[in-house]
Amino acid sequence: MVKGKAVPMDRANVDTDQIIPAKHLKRIERTGYGEFAFEAWRSDPEFVLNRPEHADAKVMITRENFGSGSSREHAVWALDGLGIEALIGEGFADIFKNNCFQGGMLTVELPADDIDHLMEVVGKQPESEVEVDLEAQTVSLGDVSWQRHFDIDPFQKYRLLRGLDDIGMSLEYQADIARHESTRPGWLPATS
Amino acid sequence: MTAQTLFDKIWASHVVDSPLQEQARVEALTGAGLSVDGDAGEKQEMLYIDLHLIHEVTSPQAFEGLRQAGRGVRRPDLTLATVDHNVPTMGRDLPNPDPLSATQIEMLRRNTQEFGVTLYDIMDPRQGIVHIIGPEQGFTQPGMTIVCGDSHTSTHGAFGALAFGIGTSEVEHVLATQTLRQQKPKSMSAEVTGSLGTGVTAKDVVLAIINKIGVKGGTGHVIEYRGSVVESLSMEGRMTICNMSIEGGARAGLVAPDETTFLYMKGRPHAPAGDAWEEAVEAWRSLPSDEGAHFDKHVHLDGTEIAPYVTWGTNPAQSVPVGGHVPELHELPEEHHESAERAYAYMDLTPGTPISEISIDRVFLGSCTNGRIEDLRAAAKVIKGKKVASDVGAMVVPGSGLVKMQAESEGLADIFTESGFEWREAGCSMCLGMNPDILSPGERCASTSNRNFEGRQGPGGRTHLVSPEMAAAAAIAGRFVDVREVVS
Numbered sequence: 001m002v003k004g005k006a007v008p009m010d011r012a013n014v015d016t017d018q019i020i021p022a023k024h025l026k027r028i029e030r031t032g033y034g035e036f037a038f039e040a041w042r043s044d045p046e047f048v049l050n051r052p053e054h055a056d057a058k059v060m061i062t063r064e065n066f067g068s069g070s071s072r073e074h075a076v077w078a079l080d081g082l083g084i085e086a087l088i089g090e091g092f093a094d095i096f097k098n099n100c101f102q103g104g105m106l107t108v109e110l111p112a113d114d115i116d117h118l119m120e121v122v123g124k125q126p127e128s129e130v131e132v133d134l135e136a137q138t139v140s141l142g143d144v145s146w147q148r149h150f151d152i153d154p155f156q157k158y159r160l161l162r163g164l165d166d167i168g169m170s171l172e173y174q175a176d177i178a179r180h181e182s183t184r185p186g187w188l189p190a191t192s
Numbered sequence: 193m194t195a196q197t198l199f200d201k202i203w204a205s206h207v208v209d210s211p212l213q214e215q216a217r218v219e220a221l222t223g224a225g226l227s228v229d230g231d232a233g234e235k236q237e238m239l240y241i242d243l244h245l246i247h248e249v250t251s252p253q254a255f256e257g258l259r260q261a262g263r264g265v266r267r268p269d270l271t272l273a274t275v276d277h278n279v280p281t282m283g284r285d286l287p288n289p290d291p292l293s294a295t296q297i298e299m300l301r302r303n304t305q306e307f308g309v310t311l312y313d314i315m316d317p318r319q320g321i322v323h324i325i326g327p328e329q330g331f332t333q334p335g336m337t338i339v340c341g342d343s344h345t346s347t348h349g350a351f352g353a354l355a356f357g358i359g360t361s362e363v364e365h366v367l368a369t370q371t372l373r374q375q376k377p378k379s380m381s382a383e384v385t386g387s388l389g390t391g392v393t394a395k396d397v398v399l400a401i402i403n404k405i406g407v408k409g410g411t412g413h414v415i416e417y418r419g420s421v422v423e424s425l426s427m428e429g430r431m432t433i434c435n436m437s438i439e440g441g442a443r444a445g446l447v448a449p450d451e452t453t454f455l456y457m458k459g460r461p462h463a464p465a466g467d468a469w470e471e472a473v474e475a476w477r478s479l480p481s482d483e484g485a486h487f488d489k490h491v492h493l494d495g496t497e498i499a500p501y502v503t504w505g506t507n508p509a510q511s512v513p514v515g516g517h518v519p520e521l522h523e524l525p526e527e528h529h530e531s532a533e534r535a536y537a538y539m540d541l542t543p544g545t546p547i548s549e550i551s552i553d554r555v556f557l558g559s560c561t562n563g564r565i566e567d568l569r570a571a572a573k574v575i576k577g578k579k580v581a582s583d584v585g586a587m588v589v590p591g592s593g594l595v596k597m598q599a600e601s602e603g604l605a606d607i608f609t610e611s612g613f614e615w616r617e618a619g620c621s622m623c624l625g626m627n628p629d630i631l632s633p634g635e636r637c638a639s640t641s642n643r644n645f646e647g648r649q650g651p652g653g654r655t656h657l658v659s660p661e662m663a664a665a666a667a668i669a670g671r672f673v674d675v676r677e678v679v680s
Contacts, residue, residue, distance in 0.1 A: 012531055013407055013507050017645045022626040026278060026292035028252035028299050030360075040647045065408040065441065068507075069643060070624075071343040072250065073359035094377075094411055094443050095343055095357050102361035153375070155236060158220040166361075167263070169216065170238065170369040176210040177266075177371060180240050187464035187472040188242055189331045191272040191310045 002086040002106060003131040004058030006122040007048055014062065015069035016096060020078040022070075033074055034081020049082070053126035061118045061130075062089030067096025076103040086132045088139060090115050101156060102166070106132055108139055108150045117146070134161060195482035198446055199379050199414045202354040202479070206337045208238040208371055238371045242336040243270055245322045246309070246363065248300040249277040249626070250341030254364035255303040265307040266370045272331065273304045274312040276321045277342075278626050281589050281616035284314055293627070307367075320592020320618040323347035323560040327431065328592055330460025334449035334476040339366055344560045344642065345444075346437040350430035351457070352449035352479050354414070357438065377443065380413040381487040384421035386495035391676035393570070394429030395562060395640070395659035397421060397493070398436040399501035399511050405491055407509045410442025413489060416481065417447050421495035427456040428566035435561045436642050439508040448480035502547050502672055503644045503657040505535035510644075514662065514674045518545045538646050539654050540634070547672050550656070554637040555586035555667040556649070557613070557660055559623040562640035563591025567660040568599045572607040574664035574678060580612035581670030587614040587629070589621040613667070625650045638666040 024036040041047045048054055060079070066089045067075060076099045079087070086106040100107045110118075121128055121141060131140045134157060140147040159166070196204070217235070244267075246254075251273070258264065265271060278293045288294035297314070304311040312319045318329065323344055326332040334352035339345060341363045348355035358372065366372055382401055402409075415437050422430065430447045437445030447453075454473055457463045464472040499513035510532070512519065518536070520543040521529050536543060541550070557563075557571055568590065580586045588608050590596035596618055599605050605615050622629040623641035625648060631637055633652025640663050644655040658666065665675040 011534070015507075015643075015645045017624075017643070017648050021647060021651070022277075022624045025249050025626065026290075026296050028256070028296055030253050040651055065411070068407060068441065069343065069438075069645060071341060071345075071357035071359055073253075073341075073361060076359075091408065091411065093408075093441065095359060095438075098362065099359035102359060153236075155217055155220050166373060167261070167365050167368045170365065170371060170373065171263075173208065173210045173213055173238065174369075176208050176213070176238075177240070177369060180208045181370075184240075184242075185472070185475065187468040188336065189333065189462040190269040191243075191331065191462075192269045192308070 001131070001133050001135070002058055003129055005054065005056060005126060006059035006061055006118070006128070006130040007054040007057035008061045008119045008123050009048065010063065010119050012063040013065045013068055016067055016072050016075040017069055019067070019075040020072065025072060025074050030077050031081065033078035037078035037082050056083060058083060058085045059130045059132065060084050060087050061115060061122060062087055063115065064090040066092050068093040071095045073099040073103065076100050076105050079105060088115070088118060088130070088132065104160065106134060106160070108132060110139065110148055110150060114148050195485040197379050197481040197485040197487065198352060198416055198448055198479055199354065200485070202335055202337065203376055205335070206240045208240050210238055213238055236373050236375050239337060239374050240371055241270070241339050241366050243272070243326070243331055243338045244366050245326060245338065245340035245345070246271060246273045247277055247322050247342065248275045248296050250360050251303065251363055252296065252299045253360050254367055255307065257364045258367060263368045265309060265367045268308040270370060271309045271367070273300060273309050274319055274322055274325060275300060275314050277620045277624065279314055279619045280627055281619050281621050281629055284617055317593040317597060320595065321560045321563060321620055323435065324563060324591035324595065327351065327427070328460070328594055330457055330463035333457065333463065333472070334453060335479050339372065343438045344435050346442070347431050347435040347560055349434040349437065349445040350427060350447050351453055352446060352476070354444055354446065356443040378413045378488040380410060380415045380442065380489040380491070382415050382417050382491050383419040384417070384493045384495050385419045386421060387424065388421055388495050388498060389676070391661060391679055392498055392500060393659040393661060394425055394432040396498055396501045397495070398433040399503065399508065399657065400493055400498045401491065402436065402440045402509050403501070403511050404493065405440050407439065407507050408441040410437060410440040413442050414444040414446060415440070415442045416487070417445060422447055423450065426566060427452060428564045431564065432561055436508065439642055449476045500659060500662050500675055502662065504539065504541060504547070505532065506538055506644055506646050507531070508642070508644060508657060510535055511657070512547060514547050514672060516547055518543050518547070520544055548674070549671065550636070551671040552584060552638045552656070552666055553635040554631060555584060555663050556622040556637055556639040556641060557587065557663055558589030558591065558621055559641040560591065561642045562660050563589065563595065565595050565598050567640065568595070568604050571660040571664035572604045574661050574675060575611045575668055576607050578611055578668045580667045584667055584670050586612060586667040587616055587622070589616045589629070590618050592618045622649050624648065625653070638663045638672065
C-alpha cells in the first residue's frame, strides 16, 4: 500500500535519459541517483518537481510510454531516490516496467481518461492524497471519493506482496536448469 | 502441428521445463483465491540464456548483489565482458582523467577476474561496442537467446537470435541462474517489399518503420522484419534495423537466417567449424517462420517509396524524408502536437523549414547502429577527395578495435582524416554522451546513432539521426543534403 501526495508528470514518452542522464551512470552503487533525477528539466524553476507543493510526493502520475529508451535500472533507482514509491500512467516501456517490478516500484496502468482526471486533481489540489492498494488492486483519491480498479498479473502481485527474492526462487530449480543444459546443441559457442 | 514463427521456435526451445516452478505458480494463484487456468494471469516462464554480454555500466551492482548473497556465476563460459560505454576514445595509454569512470572500469576488471568471466579489456584489439563484437567474433548465432544490460541488444536479432535488453537486477539473475523469468511477448511482422533506391539504406528503412508505427508501436512485441528488402540486405544492414527495434518500443527484432547469414558467420573465431558447422546450418535452416504462422500485428512498407530520412525532433519517430520539411502542427495528428511543440523549442526549429536548410555543427559517425565496417566504407565513399565544411567538427568512432584495424588497412582511415574527420578508438562515445565526447549546449549534430532524445549527446545538444551516407554528405556541405544528389 502506498499513500501520499502525487506529482503530475504531464508529458508523453518520458525517456530514461531524462529520468537519469548517462553521465550519472558511473556510480557502482544502487543509491545516490535521486539528486540527478530529471537533471535537465530541473534547471527550469517552474518544472513540476521544483514546486514546493509537490516536494514530498510518493506517487508520480505519468502519460504514455514512460521510461522509454535505455535499459538502465538506474532510472528506477533515481525515482526511488526522489521518494517515489508508485507510478500511475497510461503506459510504460517494456524494459522499464520489468525494472520497476524488480526494484519493488509499483507501476499501475489506467486509461487516458482516468489519468486526465488524476493529473487535474493533483495539479489543482496538490495536497490531495493518492492511495495505491496493491492487495485490493485499487487507486483511490482522497477519502475514496474516486476509485479505480487496476489489473496486475496475480503471480507478480503475490511476489511483490511477499517481497520474494527472484534469484532465490529460481535457484531452487537448479536441477531443471541442469536438465535443460544437457539438451543444448554441442555447437553453441563458449566464451572461455 | 501449428505453424510457428521464428520467435515461437526460439522461445519454445529455451523454456526450462520446471514442474517446481509450475507448482509455485499454482500455489501463488490458489493462495490468492484465484483460478489456475490460462486466463488467470499471463504465465511467466523460465527462459534459458545462451549468451550473456556484460559491460562496465550496468553490471557492478549485479556482481555486488552476488557477493552479498554469497552466490556465484553459474556459467562464466557463456558470459562475455567488454568495456564500451564509458571508455575514452583517445589517449588510452594515459591514466583515465575521470576518477568515477576509472573506478567503474576497474570494477569490471575485478569482478570478471573474481568470477572467472572473459573480458575484452581496453587494450585488447577485440574490444568494442558489445553489440558489434558478439557478431564479429561469431558468438552471435541463429536460434540463440542473448541478453545484455543494454537496450540495443536487439541488434543480434539480425542473425535470427532472440536478443533483448535487461536491467541490472535481471543481469544478476542471469549471472546466478543462466535463466530469466519472462512472459512471452506478442509477435509483430514488419514487411518491407520492393527494393531500395540508390543512396537509401537500412537506417532509412528502420527510421521509416518507426515513423509509421510510432515510438510505442512495438511495445509488448517482438518484431520480425521480412520481405524482399530485408532479404536483400547485408548482415550489417540487418543489424542496423534490428538495433533500432527498441526505438519503436519492441524489446527484440528478428530476421530469418539465410545464406547471407551463414556466409557472414562462416570462419569467424567462435562459429562452429567442420562437421559441427554442417550440423548447425542444417538446424538453422529449420528456424524461419512457417508458412501461415500467426503474427499478432502487421505493418507493411513499400521499399521503393523510402527516401533517406532525417529526424527533426526529440524522439526517433519524429522524422521526415530529406526532401521534406519540419512538419507544421496541422500536418501532425493532434495527439502529437504537444510533443512536437516541445521538440520545435528544444531543437530550435521553425515548423515548415526545409530539412536542406538546417545547418549543422558536428557529425558523429559510429555507434552500435552504424559503427561497422560497411558503414565506414559507405561514408568514406561519399567524402573521398572532399573536405569537411570549415565550421563543422566531424569524428569517426569505429565500433570495435577490429573494425578500426580493418578500416585502416583498407585506407578508409586516411580518407577520413584527409577530409578532416577525427579518427578515434572504439566505443559507444557520443551516442550516449557518457565519456568526454559530447555536444556543447546548442550544438546541432548529424549522427548515425539511435536516439535523438533531449540531451542524449550532451546537455542542450541537438541530435538529428541519419544514415552514415547522409552524415558524410552533411559533413561536407555543412547542412543536410540529399545524398542521392551527391553520389549520382
